[in-house]
Amino acid sequence: MASKELKVLTREEVSRHNKQGDLALHPGGASVFDDPDILGKDATEAFYGLHRHEVLLKPQYKRLQIGVVENEESVIHSRVIGELSQVPYAEPTWLAQGYYSPYYTEGHRRFQKAVRKFVDEVITPDALAREEDGKPPSQAVIDAMSTINLHAMRMGPGKHLKGLTLMNGLVKPEEFNYFHELIINQEFSRSGQRGYNDGLMAGSVIGLPPVLNFGNDAVKARVVSDVLSGRRLICLAISEAFAGSDVAGLKTSAVKTEDGKYWVINGTKKWITNGTFSHYFTVGCRTENGFTVILVERGEGVETKAIKTSYSSAAGTAFVTFDNVKVPIENTLGPEGSGIFVILSNFNHERWVMICSSVRTQRSIVEECMKCVLVLVTLELCWTFSGVRWTTQRKAFGKPLHSQAVIRSKLAAMISRVESVQNWLESITYQMNNMSYKEQAAKLAGPIGLLKMYATKSAQETATDAVQIFGGRGITRTGMGQFIEHYHRTVPFDAILGGAEDVLGDLGVRQAIRGMPKTARL
Structure with missing residues (x-):
């Protein structure tokens, strides 16, 4: 036509x-x-x-x-796919505000540009659609990610990248580091669709590392390539109805058969991300010799039931039941009884990933609020619009929002929080780049726990401030405040998943106290 x-x-x-x-x-x-x-x-x-x-x-x-x-042109244009925002503080300072950084190279910048283009073209349209209908992310998106080995890169640096072509050759496997992974996590979160983001194989990000790091060669050969290709999905099944952040209180049991060749697993797991559509489950169990992590494949005795939460069912949040599930003893991840170490070392990476996403989504909310109180508007494809002038997109009491001191104060707090979290995150990421996996587990659990607590508390404050700035629009699911409403509704997830705020804060302080010199006195 x-x-x-x-x-x-x-x-x-x-x-x-x-x-x-x-x-x-x-x-x-x-x-x-x-x-x-x-x-x-x-x-x-x-x-x-x-x-x-x-x-x-x-x-x-x-x-x-x-x-x-006649003779007038628009200066407001739709954002070009892959481009950076020019709104102050809408991007990390290293990326768009002309600041210098000791962490990122030109290679990181090229990598970020390619990842953003992929996210804008492939992921975001699917995210908007699946957030509405609640279906899992489309297989076409998962396959497209597999083509450029994004699934593998989301597991972080490591031997699993050897021989792979990453992002069409943009970065070599031996050059890939945690700052590349940080970029991936932050770009993925820009769609602002929280349930979809978790549904996009977030379960694999936290469920596969124990297999990579503690599985035997036979298990890895059978599972890893299937997950990294997106053909099969895996999730982490630790939390239970009566033991959320308390790993030591888990009740799911695994008992060996008389011949010692199999585990028989019984129990339930709750709030398991991707559980409804996963093929594998990395399960924390009580065994005779203590807490043990075992890989369970979906089959007889494994049942999953969707849990309705305040975000989209695209995340596949599930209640999982294990009823006399028979699992080969070879599926044990790490030595029997060493599950606490397996899970705690995995928690560091999981929480770090969540911090990456949390701070980037906070930054998107800052951008929304900045555009709400002050935007450049001009002629725009409609005969009722006229020439260039500065104005505000929302007014209160006859004055633009940015003229209200209380609004500027809220923006100042939001910006301060997002910049402090980003800088602390980059400092920890630098340490991760220079520590072995074992060293990270020993030294960074406390700092990462404290940072996650601070990030999620900051996020909830920012969500509240954003609703106040947008007013009634901030509690409306469509229209101007749709991203603010969604953020305010789903922001508590990060404060719960991966460990509750108070638990993580306590973890950080206890680790610090253990490091106190005995000679320290007031």
Whole structure:
């Protein structure tokens, strides 16, 4: 279908169209034409006071455009796929604000650009659709990620990358480090669709490392390639209804058969991310010799039931039941009874990943709030819009929001929180790059626990402040405040998953106290 030819109108011609019967169709109803401040005049401020810019791009509304204003061009354009935001603090300082960093190289910058383009083109459209219908991420997306080995890179640096072509050859396996992985985690979180983000094989990110690091060669040969290719999914099944962050209190049991060749597992697990559609389960069990981690394959005796949460069922959150499940003894991950070490070392990486995502999503909320209180608006594909001028997208008590000191104070706090978390995160990431896996487990559990506690507390404060800035729109699932509402509704997840805030704070302090010199006195 050929596009219609748009009229070219002068400002004077537009101003004459200010009477009933001489007006274009308005999808929001005719009542808008009762406002004398809109008829035949610049309606930019009125429009952006009610709508997001994306509304103008929807086909059902774009077809209503009748013309353009003569000799005037828009300076507001849709964001180009892969481009950086120019809004202050919308990007990490190393990336877009002209700051220097001791951590990132030009290679990291090229890598970030490629990952962002992939996320914008492939992941974000699927995220928006699946967040609504609650279905798991599309297999086409998982396959596309596999083609450039994104699944493997999300496991971090390691031997599993050897021989792989990463991001179409953009980075060599031996050069890949935790800053590359940090970039991946932060770019993935930009879609702002929390349930989908967890559904996009987040279970594999936390469920596969114990197999990689503690599984025997036969188990790794059978499982790892299937998971990294996206053909089969794995999840981490640790938490239980009566033992959330208390790993020592888990009740799921594993008992050896008389011939010693199998485990027989009984018990339940709860709040298991990706559990509803996973093929493998990395399970924490009580055994005769203590806590042990065992890889369980979906089969007879394994049942999963979806748990409804406050975010999308695209995450596959599940209640898992193990009823006399028979598992080969070779599926034991690490020595029998050493499960605490297996899980605690895995927790470091899991919590670090969550911090990466948390701070980047906070930054997206800062961007939303900055655009809410101060944006550049101009002529935009509609005859009611006029020339360039600075204005605000929302007003309160007849004044722009940015003129209110209380709003500026909230923005200052939001920016301070996101920058402090990002800088602490990068400092810890540098340590990870220079420590062995075992050394990380020994030295970084406390600092990562403290940082996760701080990040999630900061996130919840930012969510509350953002709702106050957006007002009623901040609690509405569609329209201008849709991302704010979604964030405010789902932000508690990070404070619970991977260890509750208070537990992690206590972990950090206890580790610090153990390191206190005996000679220390006031």
